[in-house]
Amino acid sequence: MSATAKRILILGGGFGGLHLVRRLERRLRRGEVQVTLVDRSNYSLFTPLLYQVATGELPPHAIAYPLRVPLAQAGMRFLRTEVEAIDLDQRVVHTADGELAYDVVVVLLGSVTNDYGIPGVREHALVVKWLEDGRALRHRILSTFEEAALHDDPAERRRLLSFAIVGAGPVGVELAASMRDLMDHTLRGIYPTIDFRTEPSITLIDGADRAIPQMDERLSRIAARRLEQLGVRLVFRTLVSEITGDTVRTRDGKTIPAHTTIWAGGIRTNPVVAALDLPHAKDGRLIVDAFFRAGGHDDVLAFGDAAAMDDGGKPLPQLAQVAVLQAPAAADNLARLIRGEPLLPYRHKRKGDLVALGRTSAGAEFARPVHIVLSGLPAWTVWRTNYLMQLVGARNRGTLLAEWLLSFFSRRIVADIT
Numbered sequence: 001m002s003a004t005a006k007r008i009l010i011l012g013g014g015f016g017g018l019h020l021v022r023r024l025e026r027r028l029r030r031g032e033v034q035v036t037l038v039d040r041s042n043y044s045l046f047t048p049l050l051y052q053v054a055t056g057e058l059p060p061h062a063i064a065y066p067l068r069v070p071l072a073q074a075g076m077r078f079l080r081t082e083v084e085a086i087d088l089d090q091r092v093v094h095t096a097d098g099e100l101a102y103d104v105v106v107v108l109l110g111s112v113t114n115d116y117g118i119p120g121v122r123e124h125a126l127v128v129k130w131l132e133d134g135r136a137l138r139h140r141i142l143s144t145f146e147e148a149a150l151h152d153d154p155a156e157r158r159r160l161l162s163f164a165i166v167g168a169g170p171v172g173v174e175l176a177a178s179m180r181d182l183m184d185h186t187l188r189g190i191y192p193t194i195d196f197r198t199e200p201s202i203t204l205i206d207g208a209d210r211a212i213p214q215m216d217e218r219l220s221r222i223a224a225r226r227l228e229q230l231g232v233r234l235v236f237r238t239l240v241s242e243i244t245g246d247t248v249r250t251r252d253g254k255t256i257p258a259h260t261t262i263w264a265g266g267i268r269t270n271p272v273v274a275a276l277d278l279p280h281a282k283d284g285r286l287i288v289d290a291f292f293r294a295g296g297h298d299d300v301l302a303f304g305d306a307a308a309m310d311d312g313g314k315p316l317p318q319l320a321q322v323a324v325l326q327a328p329a330a331a332d333n334l335a336r337l338i339r340g341e342p343l344l345p346y347r348h349k350r351k352g353d354l355v356a357l358g359r360t361s362a363g364a365e366f367a368r369p370v371h372i373v374l375s376g377l378p379a380w381t382v383w384r385t386n387y388l389m390q391l392v393g394a395r396n397r398g399t400l401l402a403e404w405l406l407s408f409f410s411r412r413i414v415a416d417i418t
Contacts, residue, residue, distance in 0.1 A: 006033045006338050009093055009100055011083050012108030013039035013067045014047075016304035016323035016330075018392060020106065023331035025074035033338055035076040038095065042067055042080045045131055046391055048320060049400075051171060053134035055141070055178040056186070056412035060131055062399045065392045083109060083272055091299065104337065106330070107273060107286065107294065107302040111318055114268035120243035125263035128171055140260055141179070142416040149191050154199060161200040162257040164248045166240055167264030168206035169214065170355055173223050175262065176204050177358035180230040185359065186411045203233040203256055205248065210236060214317060215353045215365065218373040222363040223355055226375075230358060240265070267318060273306045281308035281315055290345035292330050298337055303330050311348050321351060324390070354383045359408075 010017050017037055024035065046063040053060050071078045082096040086105065093100045113129050115121035126137050141163075148160040163179065165172045179202055188196045204211070204227065210220040211227070211234065224234060235256065242249040243263075248256040268274075269284030278295040279287040285308035286294040292307070294300040304323030308315035316322050329346040336343050352367040357380075364379035366372050374382065384404065391397050407413075 005031065006103040007101060008033050008035045008334070008338075009102040009105045010035065010037040010108060011039075011086075011093065011105065012110055012304075012306075013037055013041070013044050013078075014108065014110045014304070014323070015044070015320045016108040016306075016327055017106075018044040018065065018067065018070065019324050019327035020108070020331050020334075021070050021074060021076060022392075023328050024076075024334065025070070027331055027335040028338070030075050035071075035074075036079060036100065037067065037071060037076065038079045038081060038083055038093070038100070039067060040080070040082050041131075042078070043131075044392070046387075047129075048170075049387060050128055050131070050134045051175040051178055053131070054128060054137035054175065055182045056138055056414055057178065057182075057407045058400070058403050059413060060135060062396065062403050063391075064131060065396055069393070085272060086276060088277060088297075088300065102299075104299050104301065104334065106334065107276075107300065107306045108304050108323075109270040109273050109306050111267035111305040112270055113263065114266040115263065116265070118240055118242065121263055121265075124243045124245055125166070125261045127263050128175065137262065138413075139416055141182070142414060144260060145187055145191055145194070146416070148199070149193055154195065157194060157199045158201070159246070159257065160259050161194070162203075162246075163201065163260045163262070164203045164205060164256055164258030165262045165264055166205050166243075166248065167266060168204050168208065168211045168234070168236070169264060169266075170212055172204055172206070172262075172264035173211050173227065174356045175264065176202050176227060176232045177230060177356065177361075180232060181358045182412055184230075186414060189411070190414065201233065201257070202231070203235055203248075203258065205235045205238055205240065205250075205256065207239045208236060212353075212355055215355065216373060219353060219355060219363040219365055222373070222375045223357060226357040226361055226363075267305075270306065273302075283308070283315075285315065285318075290347075291333050291343040292326070292346065301330065301334060301337075303327070309346070309348075316348060322348070325349070325351075354379070354386060356380070356383055 043064040049063045052058040085094040148157045211223040239251045241251045274284040286302045288307045292301045303326040305318045350367045352365040355363045362380040362383040364374045364382045
């Protein structure tokens with residue numbers, strides 16, 4: 001390593017960080033720079049499938065790719081620690097384990113759960129954000145059924161088996177459908193004292209007027225129709241005011257029974273990103289130009305959830321797809337910055353949206369080359385194939401395929417091992 005090699009710090013090993021590292025390996029010569037990736041975990045989590053860990057369709061290791069593997073192969077460094085602050089003037093990142101100096105920092109710190117200050121969310125609701133959240137939710141679902149099976153009173157079983165999901169975005173919709181599948185195709189056969197037609201209930205709540213409001217309206221209709229077929233109660237145009245141990249209270253004075261509440265109500269910008277003395281969008285994300293530079297600084301780049309890049313007058317959404325599509329262009333511009341070459345503007349080409357709707361059903365919207373929407377088994381096949389190919393590493397892909405087949409043709413993971 002040259003003593004004059006530029007020091008590149010990549011903060012965050014999610015979709016953006018993982019794909020940036022893999023692209024940089026192809027664009028940078030060994031010894032040309034010193035690249036260090038920093039993350040609180042030593043794996044990259046495939047968050048779109050986290051809900052399947054929560055519902056027993058997948059084991060945790062199937063969606064966790066070890067970050068040290070691509071970094072070691074590329075001759076890059078990894079540090080497992082928590083990022084606490086970024087000093088732009090001194091070009092230093094403060095972590096829980098000390099300071100890291102940089103010449104260029106790439107800010108890819110993911111979003112965090114937004115509870116909007118609603119009373120009871122932190123105390124009583126479960127979230128689905130990190131791998132430990134998926135395990136905790138599965139434990140809650142299974143332990144609740146175990147407790148319900150001890151009671152002879154149907155009313156008490158109905159109280160215990162009342163589930164509410166706040167937030168009808170992709171996470172809430174996919175989780176609701178998968179939970180219902182878990183109940184109908186696995187738990188029904190092993191809890192004979194529970195009446196699965198009338199006792200377990202799932203209520204999906206959102207302030208918007210439709211499911212997955214950020215997607216095409218046709219996908220919303222497909223999702224709502226499928227969820228209703230599964231027996232999920234849909235409550236739209238409803239804002240939550242408080243969550244207690246057994247209820248969700250709404251601003252219009254209603255009370256929805258919920259012994260278990262799952263919060264999928266939104267995300268906000270990472271506090272470390274929001275605290276930076278740089279131009280921010282209204283939601284706290286860093287405003288970046290078409291070259292991924294924050295505030296016009298050549299030494300601060302950002303994309304993915306941390307960045308607000310203009311796309312036809314509005315910022316690109318905080319989706320994994322966006323980070324994955326941006327990573328190659330960001331890697332190219334980072335290499336150009338290091339070599340003093342002209343930067344190239346990024347032009348976003350949206351692919352479309354996918355949403356899983358349970359066993360053999362999904363919704364798929366293709367933005368190009370022809371704008372079409374599919375549902376049912378064809379969309380489900382596209383959804384499974386797409387996510388299988390997106391997963392990094394042959395071992396992870398093989399594990400995912402094998403676990404999907406096992407979950408489809410046999411019972412899901414129902415041993416309550418935490």
